[in-house]
Amino acid sequence: MFVADPVTDLTAVSVLALEALPSAVLVFDRAGTIVIANRELERQFGYARDELVGLKVDVLVPDAARDYCLELFGLAAGERHAAPGSPVVCRRKDGSEFSVELASSSLKTANGSLVVASIADVSERRRSDATQRAALDERVALERLIAELSSAFINLPAELIDDAIRKGLGQACALLGLDRGTFIRIGPGGVLRPSIGWTAEGVAPLDDATPIPEQFPWTLDQLLSGDVVCFASRDEIPDEVDRRSYAAIGTQSSMVLPLSVDGHVMAIVKFSAVHAPRTWPPDVAHCLEMIATVFAQVVARQQRDEALQAAMEETQRLKNQFHVENVYLRHEARERLGPAVIVGGSAALRQVLSQAEQVAGTDSTVLLLGETGTGKELFASHIHSLGPRRGRAMVRVNCAAIPATLIESELFGREKGAFTGSLARQIGRFELADHSTIFLDEIGDLPLDVQVKLLRVLEERKFERLGSPRPISVDTRIIAATHRNLEERVAEGLFREDLYYRLNVFPIRVPPLRDRVEDIPLLAQRLVDEFSRTFGKRIEGVDRDSLAALQRYSWPGNIRELRNVVERAMIVATGKRLTILLPESTSAASARSPKLIDVERDHILAVLESSAWRIRGAEGAAVRLGMKPTTLETRMAKLGLRRPGSH
Numbered sequence: 001m002f003v004a005d006p007v008t009d010l011t012a013v014s015v016l017a018l019e020a021l022p023s024a025v026l027v028f029d030r031a032g033t034i035v036i037a038n039r040e041l042e043r044q045f046g047y048a049r050d051e052l053v054g055l056k057v058d059v060l061v062p063d064a065a066r067d068y069c070l071e072l073f074g075l076a077a078g079e080r081h082a083a084p085g086s087p088v089v090c091r092r093k094d095g096s097e098f099s100v101e102l103a104s105s106s107l108k109t110a111n112g113s114l115v116v117a118s119i120a121d122v123s124e125r126r127r128s129d130a131t132q133r134a135a136l137d138e139r140v141a142l143e144r145l146i147a148e149l150s151s152a153f154i155n156l157p158a159e160l161i162d163d164a165i166r167k168g169l170g171q172a173c174a175l176l177g178l179d180r181g182t183f184i185r186i187g188p189g190g191v192l193r194p195s196i197g198w199t200a201e202g203v204a205p206l207d208d209a210t211p212i213p214e215q216f217p218w219t220l221d222q223l224l225s226g227d228v229v230c231f232a233s234r235d236e237i238p239d240e241v242d243r244r245s246y247a248a249i250g251t252q253s254s255m256v257l258p259l260s261v262d263g264h265v266m267a268i269v270k271f272s273a274v275h276a277p278r279t280w281p282p283d284v285a286h287c288l289e290m291i292a293t294v295f296a297q298v299v300a301r302q303q304r305d306e307a308l309q310a311a312m313e314e315t316q317r318l319k320n321q322f323h324v325e326n327v328y329l330r331h332e333a334r335e336r337l338g339p340a341v342i343v344g345g346s347a348a349l350r351q352v353l354s355q356a357e358q359v360a361g362t363d364s365t366v367l368l369l370g371e372t373g374t375g376k377e378l379f380a381s382h383i384h385s386l387g388p389r390r391g392r393a394m395v396r397v398n399c400a401a402i403p404a405t406l407i408e409s410e411l412f413g414r415e416k417g418a419f420t421g422s423l424a425r426q427i428g429r430f431e432l433a434d435h436s437t438i439f440l441d442e443i444g445d446l447p448l449d450v451q452v453k454l455l456r457v458l459e460e461r462k463f464e465r466l467g468s469p470r471p472i473s474v475d476t477r478i479i480a481a482t483h484r485n486l487e488e489r490v491a492e493g494l495f496r497e498d499l500y501y502r503l504n505v506f507p508i509r510v511p512p513l514r515d516r517v518e519d520i521p522l523l524a525q526r527l528v529d530e531f532s533r534t535f536g537k538r539i540e541g542v543d544r545d546s547l548a549a550l551q552r553y554s555w556p557g558n559i560r561e562l563r564n565v566v567e568r569a570m571i572v573a574t575g576k577r578l579t580i581l582l583p584e585s586t587s588a589a590s591a592r593s594p595k596l597i598d599v600e601r602d603h604i605l606a607v608l609e610s611s612a613w614r615i616r617g618a619e620g621a622a623v624r625l626g627m628k629p630t631t632l633e634t635r636m637a638k639l640g641l642r643r644p645g646s647h
Helices: 012-020 039-045 063-072 123-127 130-152 158-176 217-224 240-248 282-335 347-360 376-386 407-412 448-460 486-491 497-503 517-535 544-552 558-572 596-610 621-625 629-639
Strands: 024-029 034-037 087-091 097-109 112-121 180-185 196-199 229-231 253-261 264-273 366-369 395-398 437-441 462-464 471-473 477-482 506-509
Touching (some): 012 282, 039 112, 063 087, 097 130, 130 282, 158 196, 158 264, 217 240, 217 253, 217 264, 253 282, 264 282, 347 506, 407 448, 448 462, 448 497, 517 558, 596 621, 621 629
Parallel strands (some): 366 477, 366 506, 395 437
Antiparallel strands (some): 024 034, 180 196, 180 264
16 A cells, blocks of 8 residues: 555554455545545546546536535635535546445544545445345445544543444444454453453343353364354354353354454453344445454554553553662762771672672672672672662671680570570571571681581581571572682681582682772772761861872781771871871882782782781681791792791
8 A cells, every 4th residue: 555654643553444445545635635545446437546646626626516526525615515425427548437335534643634535436335236235235334433433533532442442343343233242352361351241232241250251162263273163053153052051141143253362362342232133244244354453453553652651560560669779779878987987889799799699689699709808798788788688687797706616606596504604595596587688707617516406507508506406498598608629628627528518509709909990080989988977077088199008018918907007197288188198018019029029928928028027827817818827938948038027
């Protein structure tokens, strides 16, 4: 079909419907310029459609009948509309004339007003007998109804579609002398939704509570397969259940059509006769199929609009949620200026945050690895806050800070009298963390006998309190952290291998501060703001040279050490611009050698100085460096590192 620019706002549904009509249809603008001509008009008038589009409608009308035709088309002066129904003479391309019946209706579009005209050749009607004339009248009326419905559904708001379908069903049934019209949408999973119905006076409407799959199994099976169900008598129905069901609702004849869009049956439309049986001639069946097609396309558009609206609402909801969360986070950034806020934008930090976001929504065990002072507890809190258990507080346990004799009762609880001095029952940390998250910091320092119980919790989600044989079930997510090399601990027999593999489901390595030097200015400013409020000092900024020195320092104590350095600078600050001095041992950091052995020597020296030259123990240099004490001593001897004052 050829369509000119002025009607680009007509939907494809309407264009296809006009094209499929058996009668000739023209669409032209208020100036009388033809913008659409369907195939039947091309056949009747002998013009190719590309010849007609752009011409005036006068070309189809003899001079003698022009004024009357223009009046019928609504193009006469004063916007008069002649009454349709009277024969009019039209002219073919070859000059021959023939009698037609004209009907027109106006259509408002975004680009102006259009006229849709139906041209029916009535010469056949004059030659037919009374029966043929009645059938032709019915066909013409149906064709006109299809054109009207197609026009009515153009740009129809979604909330008016159901009423328009109900009205269309009534018009079609009234033209054909039918008693009942029903439209039923099919939802996801083949669920039949509430129907839209029209019934003639004196005919009982159908009840939506009717179990269609049970009462009409054969009919529904045919429709869902894409086949039309049509019968003039119930005796034509092959299924006995369906015959009884149709008799129960009074249907004598019916035509039921499946409405398919993109190969999927998405609705059913049914036309039924109740008072008397009737047949379904091919012309009538074709017109009803066209009406059903109009319904199908407009409902498909409605569903697409609803899906688009739902997507837009979801997008807006997410946008609003993001805005609220962004405002909240910025507020938190202003209010919480301590180490409990993740600060920075370095690639190393972004990678860890991305891993945290990936695992947060699951219940998987997370193992946080990294040096002391890198903020592993903060990342544990971050993972918990992003997960489904964020509604309850995360329970924290520092396994290295609790004496080995008490760690079991702290984790799993104890009954009264479980051991000397146990005067009351104590709830363990795992019970407190039921339906929440437990953070086990310094898991590498957990005693071996307690590791066995922890392994059972990971495997079975059960444990017993000290002094009680009754198992307790818990639903707890575990996030563990350690600065130790657990593989070495396993090799040394200090950590259970099976527990290591149970914990190592989703390892995340938290980077040391020296690997995210670009974050140091932000961290320093955050700490300055915090201590400004704590000490009541107003600091307007940090000296640029100080920031550069902070970025050159290796930070063996990581963020914890940075915090101490900034706090010390804030204590002695007297002006509005802060100067931060590093420990004296690191004053030459800016001129350190690029050689690997020199870098290694400087790093080990810095760790030794920050740990007061203590090699062994939880806070010793060997632990911080992830080395055995004997290995560190060998390395110190090789590098010529000696404790000050020693010979």
